[in-house]
Amino acid sequence: MPLRVQLLGSDPACLADNAALAVELGSGVIDLNFGCPAKTVNKSRGGAVLLKEPELLFRIAETVRRALPAAVPLTAKMRLGYDSPEGALDCARALAAGGAGQLVVHARTKVDGYKPPARWAQIDRVRAAVGIPIIANGEVWTVADFRQCQQESGCADIMLGRGALADPLLPRKVRGEAGGGWPELVPAVATYWYGVRERVMPVHAGGRLKQWLMLLRRHYPQAEALYQQLRPVKAAEDIDRLLLAAGIAAAGFPVLRFNFRGVGRSQGEFDQGIGELSDAASALDYLQAMNPNSKHCWVAGFSFGAWIGMQLLMRRPEITGFISVSPPANMYDFSFLAPCPSSGLIVNGTSDR
Numbered sequence: 085m086p087l088r089v090q091l092l093g094s095d096p097a098c099l100a101d102n103a104a105l106a107v108e109l110g111s112g113v114i115d116l117n118f119g120c121p122a123k124t125v126n127k128s129r130g131g132a133v134l135l136k137e138p139e140l141l142f143r144i145a146e147t148v149r150r151a152l153p154a155a156v157p158l159t160a161k162m163r164l165g166y167d168s169p170e171g172a173l174d175c176a177r178a179l180a181a182g183g184a185g186q187l188v189v190h191a192r193t194k195v196d197g198y199k200p201p202a203r204w205a206q207i208d209r210v211r212a213a214v215g216i217p218i219i220a221n222g223e224v225w226t227v228a229d230f231r232q233c234q235q236e237s238g239c240a241d242i243m244l245g246r247g248a249l250a251d252p253l254l255p256r257k258v259r260g261e262a263g264g265g266w267p268e269l270v271p272a273v274a275t276y277w278y279g280v281r282e283r284v285m286p287v288h289a290g291g292r293l294k295q296w297l298m299l300l301r302r303h304y305p306q307a308e309a310l311y312q313q314l315r316p317v318k319a320a321e322d323i324d325r326l327l328l329a330a331g332i333a334a335a336g337f338p339v340l341r342f343n344f345r346g347v348g349r350s351q352g353e354f355d356q357g358i359g360e361l362s363d364a365a366s367a368l369d370y371l372q373a374m375n376p377n378s379k380h381c382w383v384a385g386f387s388f389g390a391w392i393g394m395q396l397l398m399r400r401p402e403i404t405g406f407i408s409v410s411p412p413a414n415m416y417d418f419s420f421l422a423p424c425p426s427s428g429l430i431v432n433g434t435s436d437r
Contacts, residue, residue, distance in 0.1 A: 088113035088159070092120065094129040094140065096147035103158075104151045114152060116144065116160040116184070118175070121194045132194035135166045138178040145182025161188040161221075167195040169206045173213045180214045187214070188243050191222035191233075198246075204236035211238050219243050225250060225302065227257050250299040266306040273300075274332050277323075282379060286320035293323065338378065340371045357392055357416075364396045372402075380404045382428075391416045397426060407431070 089111040093099050103114045118141060120131030134140055141162075149158050160179045165171040176187055189210050191202035202223035211218040220237035224230050225247045233242055248254055252272060253263035273296075280292045294314060300307035310330060317323055327333035342363070364383075372378070382405040385393030390408035397403045398420055406428030411418065 086112055088115050090115040090117050090161075091148075092117040092125065092130040094134060094144070096140075096144045099144055100147045100151035103148045107152060107156050111156075113157045113159060114148065116148065116158070116179075118179075119161040119163050119188070119190050121163070121197050126194070132163050132166065135163060135171060135175050135194060138171070138174040141175055142178040142182040145179050145184050149183030157185050158183055159186040159188070160184045161190065163190045163193055163196075164203065164206050164210075165193045167193055169193065169203065169209075172206065172210050176210045176214050176218075180216050184216065186217045186219065188219040188221050191220065191237070202233075204233045207237035207239060217241070221245060223247075225254075227254070230254075230258050246299060249296065251303045266304045269300070269304070270332055274327070277327060277333065278379070281320060281324075287318075289320040290314065290318060290323050338371060338375045340367055342367050357388075357395070360388075360392045361395055361399075364392050365400070368396065368400060368403075382406060384408070386410060387412055388416075391418070394418065394421060394424075397424075401425070 089103075089106040091099050091102055091106070091114065099116070106114060117131055118134050120126075122131065125131040126133035134144075145158065145160065152158060162172075162175055162179065165175065172189070176189070179187060187210070189207045191204045191207055192198070200223055204220060204222070207218065207220045218237075218239055219241045220233050220239040221243040222233075222245075224233050224242055224244055229247070230242055234240065244254060251257075252269060253265075257263055273293075276296065277293055280289050284292055294311060297307050297311040297314070301311050310332075313326060313330075314323055317326065324333060368381070368383070372381070381400075381403050383393045383396055383403050384407035385391070386409045390411035393406060394408060394411070397406050403426060405426055408428065409431045410433065411430060
């Protein structure tokens with residue numbers, strides 16, 4: 085999926101330098117943000133607060149455009165104005181004159197924030213005033229909203245924001261494709277939670293998931309039920325258990341189970357596990373090739389397989405954990421594990437020898 089880097093700020097030279105760097109790092113498009121209404125952003129002279137200064141918008145766009153290769157498009161996002169739509173045309177003309185080749189216009193002012201309704205018809209004024217493509221945005225939650233926005237704004241193209249978070253299947257529905265409903269979203273919820281658990285402190289992790297569920301529940305009763313279940317829960321570990329019980333946390337976890345050439349049926353002589361270790365390495369290579377975006381890798385084994393699995397652990401630094409069931413320490417040398425590079429679980433019963 086092609087991605088574009090969006091920059092935010094008020095210093096033309098600084099934005100130009102960062103735009104050039106972003107292109108060097110692979111961004112195919114540079115986008116300028118003049119639409120964010122957040123107070124923290126606006127206090128730092130970024131986002132929609134700059135809509136009070138069309139001359140500055142022009143200088144930013146012009147300076148950034150000069151810093152970019154000719155083949156790299158410059159785009160921008162804006163609102164209808166700071167506190168009134170009256171300034172929308174001046175802002176749009178300034179950005180177009182500065183070199184922006186496309187504008188996304190959110191159909192509210194900065195002061196409006198996200199309060200409905202969105203004034204889609206006001207975007208049509210902007211579209212008629214500038215000679216570059218205009219994309220409409222704001223308060224599009226359903227297919228009906230999408231069509232109404234097109235009609236009132238005169239724009240063929242619509243940008244989805246919170247509407248796509250509330251219904252990730254909305255783009256497909258707009259195209260007339262059948263959606264799979266909640267079951268199709270369950271793997272995405274699981275993947276999102278795995279990412280949150282990996283990157284966010286446990287004390288804050290639950291809030292991130294609840295934020296998304298609050299949007300999803302606009303369209304999916306199952307999301308509402310899950311949100312109500314998780315709402316009083318604060319500990320990330322408790323949320324783990326609830327998602328597992330709900331059949332969500334188990335989604336999207338690839339597993340490969342294999343036998344070493346058939347137990348007791350291998351041809352040739354036993355070679356102290358060299359062949360089996362090679363088999364295990366090949367199996368891991370295959371699993372990684374099929375799942376290139378997996379963040380974690382565990383190895384598990386039973387009896388002789390536990391011995392092979394632990395040897396694989398020592399040779400492959402990408403393995404982050406292990407489960408060893410009945411490792412035959414009385415038959416094979418496990419001293420190579422001193423020290424063991426990863427944490428894991430060793431299970432032994434009273435009858436294991």
